[in-house]
Amino acid sequence: MNDQNTSITTPITAEFLHGALDLEHTPQGLLPHRLPARARAQYADGQLAMAEAQPSGVRLVFRTRATAVELDTSPTKTVYKGAPPRPDGLYDLLVDGRLSGRASAHGGNVLNVDLATGSTETLPGPAATVRFTGLPGRVKDVEIWLPHNEITRLVALRTDAPVxxxxxxxxxxWLHHGSSISQGSDAESPSTTWPALAASLGGAELINLGLGGSALLDPFTARALRDTRADLISLKIGINLVNADLMRLRAFTPAVHGFLDTVREGHPTTPLLVVSPILCPVHEDTPGPTTLDFSDLGNGRLRFRAAGDPAQRPAGKLTLNVIRTELSRIVKQRAADDPDLHYLDGRALYGEADFAELPLPDQLHPDAAAHRRIGERFAALAFGTGGPFAAERPSRR
Structure with a gap:
């Protein structure tokens, strides 16, 4: 803001942040977390640490007459060695629920990741500022959605009117847990990930625990879900278990039961929707692990491929079709005693016809147009008339 005399700096505190489960004060600013400290302490995995600190669904929310807003941040941008450069993360500004501005923060730290070895190196960088001007001068609700794919520390909020x-x-x-697809990989922006779109269409307040590469039925994630206040819960289970080749069917079934048991300890009658994987042709009948495919890197495209052997399915190796069949069976079995438990086949959100029209660019993640389609369909199937999240459903709490 050019006129420093009219600039008001407001401390960024928990009451202004929606969608975060924990806040960490660091020398570079306030770091929102999507998993509580106790969960983060139970497994020191770099992928999980990066994903949960990328604030998908986290937003600054305030009421103001301000016509100009500045937010100082300290982002951490990820660079993958040998892969095409990633664009800067986006900040979406919504006024009374409508997208009214979009900006990037140029600067910040750089996290260099070697995909071949898994080694990382962080290079420090300066703080950055995002600016939004020309806002209407009336009283309004303002939301700044933080980048869904960039670790973001919050330094300062300045406006030209009180907030x-x-x-x-x-x-x-609505409390949602899933994989990188739920976190928003390849979505256009933070307010247009499929869960954000579905929440907007369904009139819900989103808490997004989509964790890239880390929807692995971890008990500490189940406890975080258990201990978070929610009126609606959904769990999208499957793709990361195949990606990581983490377990066999013998372990998968009791792990799903245990995960659901833990969530139900804190939410015994909350509508709970289990969602199986969307269509992903490379893993429909081929087990993991998922590996990187560098064959088209010369054209700037990094892809993924299935490296498992379909002949090992009888031995219990997981594929997406195996997971869908078992999840459907588990939910049907439990629903006999739990009428608030529901199942949704992920292919109803993105299936064969969608893949033909909107193929997965890297064979794994939907693009921006597919995110929009998935969000619209989830809103219709879950929040729409007769859906498990429909507003007219009687409360059992």
Whole structure:
């Protein structure tokens, strides 16, 4: 803001942040986390640490007459050695629920990742500023959605009029857990990931625990879900278990039961929707692990491929079709005693016809157009009339 005399700096505190489960004060600023400290302490995995600190679904929310807003941040941008450069993360500004601005933060730290060895190196960089101007001068609710794919520390918020927090509670809280697809990989922006779009269409307050590469039925994630207040819960299970070749069917079934048991300890009658994987042709009937395919890197495209052997399915190796069949069976079995438990086949969100029209660019992740389609379909199937999250459903709490 050019006129420093009219600039008001407001401390960024928990009451202004929606969608985060924990806040960490660091020398570079306030770091929102999507897993609580206790969960983060139970497994020191670099992929998980990066994913949960990327604030998908986290937003600054305040009420103000301000016509100009500045946010100082310290982002951490990830660079993969040998892969095409990634664009800067985006900040979406919404005014009374409508997208009214979009900006990037140029600067910050750089995390260099060697895909071949898994080694990482962080290079420090300066803080950055995102600016939004020309906002209407009336009283309004402003949301700044933080990048879904970039670790972001919050340094300072400045406006040309006072701000006040907007307390949560006006809308039902939807708590969602899934993989990088749920976190928003390859979505256009943070407010257009499929869960963000579905929440907007369904009139829900989103808490997004989509964790890239880390939807692995971890008990600490189940406990985080158990201990988080929510009116609606969905769990998208499957693709990361195949990607990592983490377990066999013998372990998968009791792990799903245990995960659901833990969530139900804190939410015994909350509508709970289990969602199986969307279509991913490379893994429909071929087990993991998923490996990188560098064959088209010369054209700037990094792809993934299935490296497992379909002949090992009888030995219990997991494929997406195996997972869908078992999840459907588990939910049907449990629903006999749990009428608030529901199942959705992920191919109803993105199936064969969608793949033909909107193929997965890297064979694994949907693009921006597919995110929009998945979000619209989830909103219709889950929040729509007769769906498990429909507003007219009677409460059992």
């Amino acid at each position: 006040e927090p907007v307390p949560p509670g006006r809308r039902r809280v």
